[in-house]
Amino acid sequence: MAEIRDILDLANENGFTKAIEMEVSSVLLNPEVRKMCATNKCQMYDTNWACPPGCGTLEECEAKVAKYKHGVLVQTTGELEDSFDFEGMEELKQKHDESFSNFVDQLYNLKVKMLPLGDGCCQICKKCTYPDEKCRFPEKAFSSMEAFGILVSDLCKLNNVDYYYGKNTLTYVGCVLFD
Numbered sequence: 001m002a003e004i005r006d007i008l009d010l011a012n013e014n015g016f017t018k019a020i021e022m023e024v025s026s027v028l029l030n031p032e033v034r035k036m037c038a039t040n041k042c043q044m045y046d047t048n049w050a051c052p053p054g055c056g057t058l059e060e061c062e063a064k065v066a067k068y069k070h071g072v073l074v075q076t077t078g079e080l081e082d083s084f085d086f087e088g089m090e091e092l093k094q095k096h097d098e099s100f101s102n103f104v105d106q107l108y109n110l111k112v113k114m115l116p117l118g119d120g121c122c123q124i125c126k127k128c129t130y131p132d133e134k135c136r137f138p139e140k141a142f143s144s145m146e147a148f149g150i151l152v153s154d155l156c157k158l159n160n161v162d163y164y165y166g167k168n169t170l171t172y173v174g175c176v177l178f179d
Ligand code: SF4
Pocket: 048, 049, 050, 122, 123, 124, 125, 126, 127, 128, 129, 130, 134, 135, 136, 137, 138, 140, 141, 142
């Protein structure tokens, strides 16, 4: 079993602006959130093992979550010039994705059995093997929280951490559940 203190330290070393211990019981899978994936606004639906329908039904996702007892929630918050600062939003997203991907990689190298849930779908491989071959890295592939039906604002609230940090700020969120 991994020690929570070590995992929090590792998260902090990866540049997140916040890393806290979270309750696995706060991971509530909402079919309405999951349904939004099918509208395919992100154009990833049915293209990746970590996105619906490849990541399994909501019941299967629930069974995956139920295997874990501990969790760490991470955030990357940044300031934007204004609400039209799309470049700033993209830069912040890239920063969060890089931190999250490094964090997951390090946990994988430490052989931590985990379920990572990020912001956006798995981009470990340049081209996902979906649907023709099995996932190359099932132990570290990560779905988005939305793919699992998680309402991110609720998850933050249930874990007593802010999601909104004031005007012209933006926050990206991820979590890792582990044994
Ligand atoms: S690890 Fe590779 S094959 Fe597996 S879901 Fe991610 S991109 Fe697809």
